[in-house]
Amino acid sequence: MLHSWGQWLYGVTLAGVLTLGLCQPAPAAEVKEAGKDAGKDPAVLFLSALNESDSARRESLVARIFADNGIMADSAVRAVGHKAIVSRIETVQRSLPGQIFQQIGAPQRQHDAWRIAYEVVDKTGSTSYEGLMFALTQPDGKFERVDIFAGPSAVPLP
Numbered sequence: 001m002l003h004s005w006g007q008w009l010y011g012v013t014l015a016g017v018l019t020l021g022l023c024q025p026a027p028a029a030e031v032k033e034a035g036k037d038a039g040k041d042p043a044v045l046f047l048s049a050l051n052e053s054d055s056a057r058r059e060s061l062v063a064r065i066f067a068d069n070g071i072m073a074d075s076a077v078r079a080v081g082h083k084a085i086v087s088r089i090e091t092v093q094r095s096l097p098g099q100i101f102q103q104i105g106a107p108q109r110q111h112d113a114w115r116i117a118y119e120v121v122d123k124t125g126s127t128s129y130e131g132l133m134f135a136l137t138q139p140d141g142k143f144e145r146v147d148i149f150a151g152p153s154a155v156p157l158p
Contacts, residue, residue, distance in 0.1 A: 134146070
């Protein structure tokens, strides 16, 4: 059940993105490889945070891209706030040793909504699984919420 206008709008936006394909790729100038200087592109910065091994840099990235009460949700956890998001990223990294998140194609953006396709790959370049992330940004450009979904080709990890 949806509890607020924002949640309703989020659901409507995602429905439009998924069923009508209304998202457009973000301008090419905004899209750079994760791990390199990503400018202000929150999608690439988020992937960088997911892959960052240095805790201080990871905390700095999370503070830069998420609102203070930002949410990162996946099938297991709904993390609210910077500390909880950083903690969840650390847990994900421990569960995927030696693997990194990589962007597939350009992120798509529609107003304040983002759709980011990703894959998780190991050191040999083999893909463990693919998925989609959906995000909403606030007027200041910081993420209000990021929902992470593993795709239908997901392989259960030990």
